[in-house]
Amino acid sequence: MTPAEIKEVILDILEDIAPDEDLSGLKEDVPLREQLELDSMDFLDIVMELRKRYRVQIPEDDYVELSTMQSTVKYLAPLMKDLQKA
Amino acid sequence: MIAGMSERDRIVITGIGLTAPNGNNLGEFRESLLSGRSGVTPYEIRYIGATVAGVCHFDELRYQKRKDLRRGTRAGSVGIYCASEAIADAGLDWANIDKSMVGVYVGVTEHGNVETENEIYELKGFDYDTKFWSHHHNPRTVANNPAGEVSLGLGITGPHYTIGAACAAGNAGIIQGAQMLRLGECDLALAGGVSESIHTFGIFASFKSQGALASHADACRASRPFDLDRNGIVVSEGGCLYALERLSDAKARGAKLYGEIAGYAMNSDASDFVLPNADRQAECMNLALRRAHMAAEDVDIVSTHATGTESGDTQECAALRRVFGDSQNTLFNNSKSFIGHTMGAAGALELGGNLPAFSDRVCHATINVDRLDPQCALDGLVINEPRERRRVDVILNNSFGMLGINSVVIVKRI
Numbered sequence: 095m096t097p098a099e100i101k102e103v104i105l106d107i108l109e110d111i112a113p114d115e116d117l118s119g120l121k122e123d124v125p126l127r128e129q130l131e132l133d134s135m136d137f138l139d140i141v142m143e144l145r146k147r148y149r150v151q152i153p154e155d156d157y158v159e160l161s162t163m164q165s166t167v168k169y170l171a172p173l174m175k176d177l178q179k180a
Numbered sequence: 181m182i183a184g185m186s187e188r189d190r191i192v193i194t195g196i197g198l199t200a201p202n203g204n205n206l207g208e209f210r211e212s213l214l215s216g217r218s219g220v221t222p223y224e225i226r227y228i229g230a231t232v233a234g235v236c237h238f239d240e241l242r243y244q245k246r247k248d249l250r251r252g253t254r255a256g257s258v259g260i261y262c263a264s265e266a267i268a269d270a271g272l273d274w275a276n277i278d279k280s281m282v283g284v285y286v287g288v289t290e291h292g293n294v295e296t297e298n299e300i301y302e303l304k305g306f307d308y309d310t311k312f313w314s315h316h317h318n319p320r321t322v323a324n325n326p327a328g329e330v331s332l333g334l335g336i337t338g339p340h341y342t343i344g345a346a347c348a349a350g351n352a353g354i355i356q357g358a359q360m361l362r363l364g365e366c367d368l369a370l371a372g373g374v375s376e377s378i379h380t381f382g383i384f385a386s387f388k389s390q391g392a393l394a395s396h397a398d399a400c401r402a403s404r405p406f407d408l409d410r411n412g413i414v415v416s417e418g419g420c421l422y423a424l425e426r427l428s429d430a431k432a433r434g435a436k437l438y439g440e441i442a443g444y445a446m447n448s449d450a451s452d453f454v455l456p457n458a459d460r461q462a463e464c465m466n467l468a469l470r471r472a473h474m475a476a477e478d479v480d481i482v483s484t485h486a487t488g489t490e491s492g493d494t495q496e497c498a499a500l501r502r503v504f505g506d507s508q509n510t511l512f513n514n515s516k517s518f519i520g521h522t523m524g525a526a527g528a529l530e531l532g533g534n535l536p537a538f539s540d541r542v543c544h545a546t547i548n549v550d551r552l553d554p555q556c557a558l559d560g561l562v563i564n565e566p567r568e569r570r571r572v573d574v575i576l577n578n579s580f581g582m583l584g585i586n587s588v589v590i591v592k593r594i
Contacts, residue, residue, distance in 0.1 A: 113246040135251070138315045146312055 095174045100167050103147070103179060104140070111139040122164040144170075148177050187428035191358040192594060193438040194430050195270025195423030196532050197262035201234030201416055201519045205265060209529075210536045212518060213544040214566050218400035219519045220414050225381045226301065228388070232399040233378045234416025234520035244333065253295060253320050254376035256329025258419035258525075259286055263330045263370045270423035270435060272368070283366030284327045284340035285356040286421070287349025287373030289523035289581065291342065292321035293380035326374050330421075338366050346581025347485070348446070349373045350420065350527025351589045355444045357424045367429060372528030374419035383523075387413055390454070392489050394520075403520045404548035405486035405493050406556040406563075413487045414520030420528035427594075438535050442574070442592035443472025449584025456492055461499035461586050465576065468588040469503070476507040478574050479590070481543050483530045484514045485578040486556075487521050494555040496578065501558065511560045511567060514546035527579030531589060537572040538593040 095103070108117055108130070115130050126132055140160060144150040150173050152160070159169035196206050201219025203209030212219065223233035240249055240257055243264040249257060263284070267274050299317050306312040319325070324341050331340040339360070345352035350373030357371025377383050387393035394412040396402035403414040430437060445467035449457035469476065482500065486493045504510045515530040516522075522529050537543060549563045573593045580586045 111247075111250070113250065131247070135315060135319075142312070142314065146306070151311075 095177050095179050097167050097171050099179045100170050100174055101163060104163060104166055107140055107143045110143070111136050120163060123162050125161045126163065147180055148174060150174060187431065188426050189362050190427035191361050191424055191441045192427050192430050193422050193441070193535070193591070194425050194435040195266040195272070196420065196438060196535070197265025197267070197269060198418070198420040198529055198532050199236045199238040199258060199261055200418045200522065200529055201236055204236070204238040206532060206536065209533050213515065213533050214542060216545070216547050216564070217518070218403070218547065220399045220402055220416070222399050223378065225378070225384060227381045228384045231384060232394065232396065232402045232414055234414060234418065234522060235378060236417050248333065251316070252329045253325055254379055254417070255288065255291060255326040255374050258374045258376065258417065259326040259330045259421065260333040262372065262374065262419040262421040263334060266370060266421045266423045272423065277368065279335055280337045281367040282336045282338045283357065283360050283369045284330045284336055284338070285343060285353045285360065285369060285371040286327040286330065287343045287345055287351070287353030287524045287528065288326060289346050289349055289375060289377060290383070291323055291325055293382050294376055295320040297380055297382060330370065345585050345587065346583060347521065347523055347526055348579045348581040348585045348587035349524040350529065351444070351531070351577060351579040351587035352446060352527070354422060354424070354441065354528060354531070354589055355446065355587065357422070358441045358444065361424060361426055367425070369424040370421050371424050372419070372421040373524040373526070375417050375523035375525040377523045378415050378417045383415055387415065394488055401548050403488050403517050405484070405488045405514045405517055405546060406553055406561065407549045408551040408553045410488040410490070410493070412489055414516070416520035416522045418519065418522035418525040418529050420525055420532045422528065437594045439538060439591040440594045441589065443468045443474065443590040444588060445471060446585070446587045449586065451584055454582050456495040456580055457584060458495045458498040458502070460584065461496060461578070461580060462502040464586040464588050465499065465503045465578070468576065468590050472590045472592070474574065474590065476504045477509050479504070479507065479510045479576045480569060480572045481534055481537060481575045482510055482512045483534045483575060483577045484512055485526070485580045486514050487516055493553065496580070497556045497558055511543045511562050511569070512558050513544055513562045517547045527577060527587060527589070530579070531575065531577040531591065534575050534577070535591065537575065541569045541572050543567045543569060543572070
């Protein structure tokens with residue numbers, strides 16, 4: 095999966111967990127929780143959906159890496175580079 | 181309960197919010213009950229396949245966002261809809277109400293089965309690896325969930341909890357609300373019951389194994405209390421929450437008054453897990469009448485609990501004969517014949533559908549009675565067609581549940 099595809103995956107997940115939000119203007123380098131109404135349970139949904147959809151395991155210590163879209167894609171790139179987008 | 185009581189201790193209904201399989205507000209529901217319109221439809225659920233159920237079609241997005249629906253439970257959503265509708269119906273100045281003095285008391289038959297079944301179903305796809313078990317499971321399944329979602333959704337900071345009382349729960353919620361108002365624990369009680377039971381296959385499967393799940397080629401005809409061809413319970417979802425206030429408060433703000441909670445009672449059979457007990461049911465009705473300082477003759481309409489099982493119907497009729505046998509005045513009807521068994525919501529919904537009788541003076545019928553069971557042939561049973569009365573002043577509402585829990589609420593015109 096390319097970084098662009100990983101971003102699409104994250105956007106797909108965000109569409110599911112924040113269905114009332116407009117994601118079109120999401121800024122890459124601003125924390126997601128500053129742009130969207132996401133609480134800790136929503137954030138865990140991102141982690142769970144990556145686990146369910148792609149079997150990607152993210153240790154709790156690494157959750158900080160999922161702060162912005164940019165940092166998320168950067169963190170996931172090596173973990174998902176050999177996976178196919180569903 | 182009324183004699184000698186101050187207006188601070190007298191509890192009145194000032195608003196009603198409901199969703200039933202045949203109506204999403206009191207007007208629609210009442211119209212369906214008077215016109216004989218059933219809300220039972222064909223239904224499918226995993227593992228069970230084709231069956232029948234009472235399904236609600238309220239506007240989920242009227243009071244919630246899509247994210248709220250995803251986060252919460254169906255019971256929570258039903259609760260938020262009913263509570264919001266009750267508040268609007270009561271004409272309360274919600275923005276300026278002290279939310280710390282609002283209590284939420286929601287009766288449930290069961291809660292959590294839906295979410296647990298869904299999680300296990302999902303988990304099967306992950307070879308039962310619990311790493312894939314949702315972090316939402318606990319907040320969705322805690323027993324206070326439906327009341328808690330009402331609190332969260334409406335910003336209510338007073339007490340909230342559910343009352344687990346099997347199928348007596350709708351009445352139990354109302355009783356709890358009335359008691360908390362009298363104790364001064366709240367100034368407004370949102371009280372009644374909800375049910376999401378059609379979304380758990382387990383409840384269908386368990387009734388089926390018990391030989392108590394209704395089936396019929398025509399879904400509308402499946403729920404048939406008092407009829408010899410009944411074959412069990414139609415499982416339904418629904419909700420009904422009342423705005424309850426002290427009479428003094430309601431009068432001070434010039435509120436519309438649907439009726440007064442004139443008496444109530446709860447007791448236990450202590451005799452069987454599932455079989456009802458006519459003796460205890462009769463005792464429960466008599467206790468409610470005594471507390472209301474009423475005689476059987478004073479009751480104009482009894483809203484029966486009968487679910488469409490032989491044992492349930494005949495035991496209740498035996499109890500009714502004992503209590504109302506000498507009454508020349510009392511009529512009997514049944515709402516489950518229209519909507520199936522809305523479980524935790526049943527008591528509250530069935531009472532609600534009857535309350536307009538105070539003004540329209542009509543006793544709605546029990547439908548689907550083609551061959552009346554002689555054991556259920558009560559004088560005063562209103563069969564298939566509504567019956568007009570000269571006046572309706574008192575309604576007694578029965579709700580009974582598994583493990584032998586009985587509840588009776590008496591409402592008086594005011």
